[in-house]
Amino acid sequence: MLLEIKNLTKTYRAPDGGDAVEVLRSVDLSVAAGETIAITGPSGSGKSTVLNIVGALDRADAGEVLVDGRDVLQLGAAEVAAYRSTTVGFIFQLHHLLPQCTVLENVLVPTLAQRGGDRRALRERAESLLAAVGLEHRRGHRPGQLSGGERQRVAVARALINQPKLLLADEPTGALDRVNAGRLVDLLAELNRAQGVAVIMVTHAPELAGRMGRVVELVDGKLVEVRR
Ligand SMILES: Nc1ncnc2c1ncn2[C@@H]1O[C@H](COP(=O)(O)OP(=O)(O)OP(=O)(O)O)[C@@H](O)[C@H]1O
Ligand SMILES: [Mg+2]
Structure with missing residues (x-):
């Protein structure tokens, strides 16, 4: 298994001494590679x-999050940084692109922490990812010059630049209209394949x-399989 929760x-x-919010009671999930x-x-x-x-952006109280058999909850600070930059890629509701950087530079941001990386190979990978998300002709634009759907596609390319196993x-x-939302999910399915x-x-x-491929639902602090 790639991931076992x-x-x-x-x-x-509660910050003010009020009632604590029990969010996750007992969450279990297994995700195979791919x-x-x-x-x-x-x-x-x-x-x-x-x-x-x-x-590894938030801490748990108890339990295990095994990725390739290693417990993410037990990683030290340096290992967490490496895990975040190379094993997982993130896409959020809002893209969080850097407005002053070009599309190509934004895609390369997660590689900046790596020392001794082959810059030319990384640039080529960034360009091929931009082609995969249909934005190769926009690599010199800034986020402000793109549509919402295009910005989110840049965020997808950025999330994949370090070849994570898990996106x-x-x-x-969340911020896209119906047509662009459907296109973005098609793109994720295509990149998965x-x-x-x-x-x-x-x-x-x-x-x-x-x-x-599968749908799970979070109900009363537990994940239940809806469709497999
Ligand atoms: N830092 C925090 N401090 C206190 N409570 C929090 C914090 N973050 C989240 N919560 C609470 O934990 C619960 C779960 O939040 P979470 O953001 O995971 O929900 P969600 O399922 O993603 O909701 P949505 O669909 O609205 O995004 C909520 O009741 C929220 O108010
Ligand atoms: Mg949420």
Whole structure:
């Protein structure tokens, strides 16, 4: 298994001494290499919390998050940084592109931390990813000169630049209209086929969830299989 989540729990303490929010009671999920999964569930059910913990952006209270057999929850600070930049790729609801950088420079941002990388090979990979998302002719543009759907496609290319095994997408279509949302999910499915990257996508839209290989729903702090 690429990813095994076992008995994950998470409670947010209230900042003002009020009631703590028990978000994840016991989350279990297994994801094989190259699978695509949609996570659905009501607002506030903890979907982003799960994704953020898997991506080592948030901490869990207990449980295990095994990626290739290693527990992400036990990694030290340096290992977390390496894990975040090379094993997982992230796409968020809003693209978080750097406005002052070109499209090509934005795609290369996650590679800047690597020392001794082959810059020319990385640039070629960035260009081929931009071609894969249909934006090779826009590489010199800045995010402000692109449409919302185009910006989100740049964010997809950026998430894949370090060849992660796992792509985590938290409502990547949340800011897009229906047509562009459908195109973005088609693109994720296509990149999954072409590059073998596993995809976990959070979405509210049943028709988008339906394009992933499996659908799970977060209910009462647990993940339940909806379709396999
Ligand atoms: N840093 C935090 N401190 C306290 N409570 C938090 C924090 N982050 C999230 N929560 C709470 O945890 C619960 C789950 O939040 P989460 O963002 O994971 O939900 P979600 O399923 O992604 O919702 P949505 O569909 O609206 O994005 C919510 O009740 C939220 O208010
Ligand atoms: Mg969320």
